[in-house]
Amino acid sequence: MLSKRIIPCLDVRDGKLTKGIKFKGNVDIGDPVEAAREYYEQGADEIVFYDITASSDRRDIMIDVVRRVAETIFIPFSVGGGIRNLEDMRRVILAGAEKVSVNSAAVDDPKIISQGAKAFGSQCIVLGMDVKKVEVSGKTPSGYEIVIHGGRIFTGIDALWWAKEAENLGAGEICLNSIDADGMQTGYELNLTKMVSENVHIPVIASGGAGKPEHLAQVLTDGKADAALIASMVHYRTYTITEIKQYLNEKQIKTRMLW
Amino acid sequence: MIAIINYNAGNITSVARALQNIGQDFVITDDITKLETASHVIFPGVGAAGEAMAYLREKKLDAWLKKYIKTGQPLLGICLGTQIILDYSEENKTECIGLIAGSTKRFPDKLTSAGQVLKIPHMGWNSVKLQRNHPVFKNVSPDAEFYFVHSYYPAPSDDAAFLGTTDYGMIFCSVLAKDNLVAMQFHPEKSGRPGLQILKNFCAWRGNVK
Numbered sequence: 001m002l003s004k005r006i007i008p009c010l011d012v013r014d015g016k017l018t019k020g021i022k023f024k025g026n027v028d029i030g031d032p033v034e035a036a037r038e039y040y041e042q043g044a045d046e047i048v049f050y051d052i053t054a055s056s057d058r059r060d061i062m063i064d065v066v067r068r069v070a071e072t073i074f075i076p077f078s079v080g081g082g083i084r085n086l087e088d089m090r091r092v093i094l095a096g097a098e099k100v101s102v103n104s105a106a107v108d109d110p111k112i113i114s115q116g117a118k119a120f121g122s123q124c125i126v127l128g129m130d131v132k133k134v135e136v137s138g139k140t141p142s143g144y145e146i147v148i149h150g151g152r153i154f155t156g157i158d159a160l161w162w163a164k165e166a167e168n169l170g171a172g173e174i175c176l177n178s179i180d181a182d183g184m185q186t187g188y189e190l191n192l193t194k195m196v197s198e199n200v201h202i203p204v205i206a207s208g209g210a211g212k213p214e215h216l217a218q219v220l221t222d223g224k225a226d227a228a229l230i231a232s233m234v235h236y237r238t239y240t241i242t243e244i245k246q247y248l249n250e251k252q253i254k255t256r257m258l259w
Numbered sequence: 260m261i262a263i264i265n266y267n268a269g270n271i272t273s274v275a276r277a278l279q280n281i282g283q284d285f286v287i288t289d290d291i292t293k294l295e296t297a298s299h300v301i302f303p304g305v306g307a308a309g310e311a312m313a314y315l316r317e318k319k320l321d322a323w324l325k326k327y328i329k330t331g332q333p334l335l336g337i338c339l340g341t342q343i344i345l346d347y348s349e350e351n352k353t354e355c356i357g358l359i360a361g362s363t364k365r366f367p368d369k370l371t372s373a374g375q376v377l378k379i380p381h382m383g384w385n386s387v388k389l390q391r392n393h394p395v396f397k398n399v400s401p402d403a404e405f406y407f408v409h410s411y412y413p414a415p416s417d418d419a420a421f422l423g424t425t426d427y428g429m430i431f432c433s434v435l436a437k438d439n440l441v442a443m444q445f446h447p448e449k450s451g452r453p454g455l456q457i458l459k460n461f462c463a464w465r466g467n468v469k
Contacts (some may be wrong), residue, residue, distance in 0.1 A: 001372055001426055003384040003404060040451070045384055071276055076406060076449050096272060098449065121306055123380060123408045172380065201368075203378050226378060256384040256404040259451045 003256045004220045004248070005045040005227035006241055007205060008234055010035055012081075013052045015061035022237045033068045039234070040073040042241035043259045047073070048101070048175070048205075048229060051081035059088075063095045070096025080128055080175075089116050093124060101175055103128035104148040107155055107162075110169055117170025126173045126205075127166040131159045131192060133180055144192055151179040163196045174200065175229065177207035185211025185232060193223035205229050213239065213247035220253050261285040261462055262297035264340075266304070266314050274303045274337065277448035281459045289318050299462060300327060303448075304339030308363065308411075309351030311339055321356045328358050328440060331467030335395075336442030341435065342413055344442055350411050359437055361415035370428030377428045380410045387423040387433050387445070395441045395460045396423075396434075403453035405445035407433075413444060439466030 011018040012032045020028035021035045029035050036047050049069075051062045059082060066079055079092045080101030089100045100120075106113050106127055116125040130151060136143040144159035163174055176196055178189035188209045197204040206225035210216060216228045233239050245255045263274055265287045278285045285301075286293060294300065302324070304311055315321045324344075328334055336344050343355040348363035355363070370377040384404040389396055412431040415421065422441065423434030434443045441461070447454035 001385065002377075002381065002407075005383050070273065071279070074277055074280065074449060074451055074455060076408075094272070096276065098273075123305070123382065173382065201376075201378055202380075203382050224375075226383070258400055258402045258404065258453070 001254060003045070003254050004225075005205075006043075006216070006244060006248075006255060007046045007048055007227055007229050008039045008044050008241065009048040009050065009207070009229050009231045011050045011052055012062065012065060014058055015065055018052065019235060021235045032065050033072055036069050036077070037072050039241060040075060043245055043256065044075065044241050045256055046075055046227070047077040049077065049079045049081075049097075051079065053082065056082065063091055066092055066095035066097050078126055080126070085112065086115055086119055089120060089124075093120055099124050099126050099173070101126035101128045103130065106166065107146060107148055107157065110165065113166055113169040113171050117172070122170045122172035125171050126175055127163075127171040128175045128177065129159060129162060129166075130177050130179050131189075132178075133189075133192070142195060144195075147179055159192070160195060160199060163200050167200045167202050171202060173203045173205065175205040175207055177229075178209060181209030182207075183232070184209055187211065187215040188219040188223055188225075188228070190218060190223040193219055193225050197224040197226070203227065213244045216244060217248055217251050217253055220248070260297050261299045261301060262294050263287045263301045263303060264294070264320060265289045266311060266318065266320060271303045273446075274301060274448045277455060277458055278462075281455055281462070283458075283462050289320065291319065291323050294323060294327070297332075299333045299335070299464075300324075301335045301337065301461075302340035302344070302442075303337040304343070306339055307350055308339065308343055308348040308353040308355065311343055312353050312355060315343075315356070324356055324358065331439050333461060333464050333466035333468075334358075334440045334442075335461045336440070337448070338409065338444060338446060341442035341444055342409075342411055344440070345413055345415065348411065358440060359415050359420055359435060359442075360417055361413065361420070363411045364414050365411050366427070367429070372428045380408055381412075381427045382408045384450075385425050385427065385433075385445075387425055389423050389434075390421055393422055393436055393441065394464045395436075395457055397460050399453050399456050399460075403450075405433075405443075405447070405450040405454060407445045409444055413442070439468075
């Protein structure tokens with residue numbers, strides 16, 4: 001049967017990791033290509049890159065990073081951040097990424113999802129959703145709202161409605177990030193993850209809140225997630241991806257154990 | 260020389276990068292005169308059957324592949340390249356190349372496993388159960404997993420063509436093989452070391468050439 005995927009997320013600005021990643025002997029790695037290689041060796045099933053480069057004239061640096069990553073690791077990876085149109089998607093895919101993710105650009109103009117799916121196939125298009133818990137209301141019947149710009153702007157869009165809409169538009173996968181849980185390391189938002197995963201027919205990657213392997217076990221079983229995104233818990237070398245997978249394997253959660 | 264058939268079916272650069280990594284020279288081409296000089300042919304592809312077949316017909320590559328397969332030289336199909344070597348695909352109701360009898364079908368909507376409805380596409384890492392040994396799977400552990408992403412699956416009509424099967428709420432043919440042809444639904448170029456080993460084995464395989 002299909003394995004659950006463990007996916008480290010790397011934030012890149014101007015071609016460098018935004019936070020150095022600590023590895024064996026406490027070596028600090030600032031190069032996204034080297035970090036990707038380390039995680040590939042540890043058994044990562046996929047890698048997500050977020051380009052948080054502020055100025056658009058420096059985006060070519062990211063394209064170069066994508067090209068070098070594609071020459072180094074032989075697992076799928078996706079790139080998000082700053083992708084506003086088909087041309088941005090095309091450049092990232094031609095440089096070697098399997099998937100592109102769109103987030104606020106899709107909120108501004110949902111057609112980018114259907115256009116991307118038509119041009120490159122649904123399997124290439126990931127919808128990134130940043131979500132905050134709100135009062136259940138007529139506007140937000142699921143009790144969760146889509147936020148953009150790092151959670152600063154509330155859009156008035158219901159999170160569950162948006163997930164279904166994105167699937168209808170042709171998104172091939174959803175990366176579901178809880179802004180409330182993000183950075184807390186106290187566990188994923190299980191209620192949100194379960195609700196979205198049970199109501200769409202495309203895979204859901206849970207994001208935000210991972211601090212220990214138990215959190216991944218929870219979200220991959222009770223939370224019904226197909227994959228789990230991790231960041232700090234591996235970047236600071238509290239755990240290796242190998243250790244996390246061994247833990248999940250002991251808990252009878254199937255992950256890929258040979259690479 | 261290894262030739263990768265270049266046709267209008269998504270990103271083939273990942274196959275090229277994997278061959279570079281294993282130190283294998285190759286050409287990427289849709290030019291039949293160049294393909295004629297190849298010792299091995301790789302037929303990759305990501306995308307939809309309808310458009311892919313239209314492009315192959317325009318370039319007369321479908322007819323060329325039928326001729327090539329008779330030479331006994333090795334042919335490797337990957338993903339869409341595997342689906343369209345069968346007679347027919349339910350995707351866009353497409354007449355395909357027909358190197359192997361059978362068709363490509365869509366996964367049923369309500370596949371379940373352990374009471375859970377399964378997602379379509381089948382996306383991620385899954386294992387392959389080999390029905391017999393094959394040179395292209397030499398030194399590949401039976402516990403290895405491979406990267407899949409697809410909504411349609413190959414269904415050869417002859418059971419003898421089933422080299423490997425995969426379980427996704429139903430057992431389907433994930434690797435098919437007949438004589439000098441081997442074709443897989445997963446992406447060896449994105450399946451880590453076991454995938455690279457498959458590509459290496461393919462490049463060393465002689466098919467039916469003595």
